[in-house]
Amino acid sequence: MRTFFLNFFLFSHFFLFSQISLPTFYGIQSKNNPSLELDDIVLYFDAGNPASYPGNGNTWFDLTSNNNDGTIIGGPIHSFNNSAYFYFDGLNDRIITNLSISGWNAFTFEIWIKYNSTGSREGIVGQNDVVEFGFINSSTLQLWTAGDGSFNWGINNNTLPANTWHHIVAIGTGSKLKLYVNGVQKVSINAGNGTYASSNYKFNIARGVFDGGGNYFNGHIAVVRVYNDDLTQDEILKNYNSEVNRF
Numbered sequence: 001m002r003t004f005f006l007n008f009f010l011f012s013h014f015f016l017f018s019q020i021s022l023p024t025f026y027g028i029q030s031k032n033n034p035s036l037e038l039d040d041i042v043l044y045f046d047a048g049n050p051a052s053y054p055g056n057g058n059t060w061f062d063l064t065s066n067n068n069d070g071t072i073i074g075g076p077i078h079s080f081n082n083s084a085y086f087y088f089d090g091l092n093d094r095i096i097t098n099l100s101i102s103g104w105n106a107f108t109f110e111i112w113i114k115y116n117s118t119g120s121r122e123g124i125v126g127q128n129d130v131v132e133f134g135f136i137n138s139s140t141l142q143l144w145t146a147g148d149g150s151f152n153w154g155i156n157n158n159t160l161p162a163n164t165w166h167h168i169v170a171i172g173t174g175s176k177l178k179l180y181v182n183g184v185q186k187v188s189i190n191a192g193n194g195t196y197a198s199s200n201y202k203f204n205i206a207r208g209v210f211d212g213g214g215n216y217f218n219g220h221i222a223v224v225r226v227y228n229d230d231l232t233q234d235e236i237l238k239n240y241n242s243e244v245n246r247f
């Protein structure tokens with residue numbers, strides 16, 4: 001009789017669970033995915049990995065061991081569907097972290113992004129007054145550093161269409177600044193003298209990048225990775241190819 005009830009229990013629960021449409025989780029294996037280049041990573045957010053965001057709460061957990069967790073402010077919408085993302089409304093949604101990139105001698109910001117609109121000084125990711133990356137105006141993506149150079153990259157519906165997922169990588173090697181979009185190098189300039197600047201601000205997402213506040217980003221962000229190193233073209237392509245099918 002006990003066996004019967006156990007079997008009935010297991011069967012009924014199997015049947016129950018089989019009827020539930022579970023959300024599709026993305027990137028669950030990615031932390032240990034040998035096809036991702038993760039050396040020198042210091043911060044790793046993934047909206048599609050329940051270990052990074054379980055679907056509720058105000059913390060976007062860092063998948064590295066550095067505990068650079070993000071605090072979610074303003075109520076950005078999260079979804080595990082459609083590639084999984086946070087949607088930032090451009091009004092008050094943002095992520096703040098306690099990560100400081102002051103004094104680094106190299107950096108890589110790697111993001112999967114789908115923007116809705118662009119505008120003046122709409123920062124995407126960065127640390128104010130150290131390294132700032134985002135839309136400096138409606139038609140220009142800018143990587144700016146304090147005293148170590150900057151570049152502007154013109155965007156339009158051909159180079160970076162709105163409402164489309166893009167893999168964007170901004171790099172400072174100490175002597176060069178670079179931009180890769182979907183695995184392809186778009187910018188490489190000689191700039192920098194080995195060490196980036198310092199500020200008392202922290203690494204932020206969707207607000208507080210070009211300035212201490214305001215100028216909110218409007219659109220979707222699925223993945224953010226920050227490295228204390230400059231990824232090579234091969235490593236960038238490896239990461240792009242490892243995740244592109246999700247998007």
Ligand SMILES: [Ca+2]
Nearest residue numbers: 074075089093
């Ligand atoms: Ca909001």
Ligand SMILES: [Ca+2]
Nearest residue numbers: 128129210211
């Ligand atoms: Ca600034």
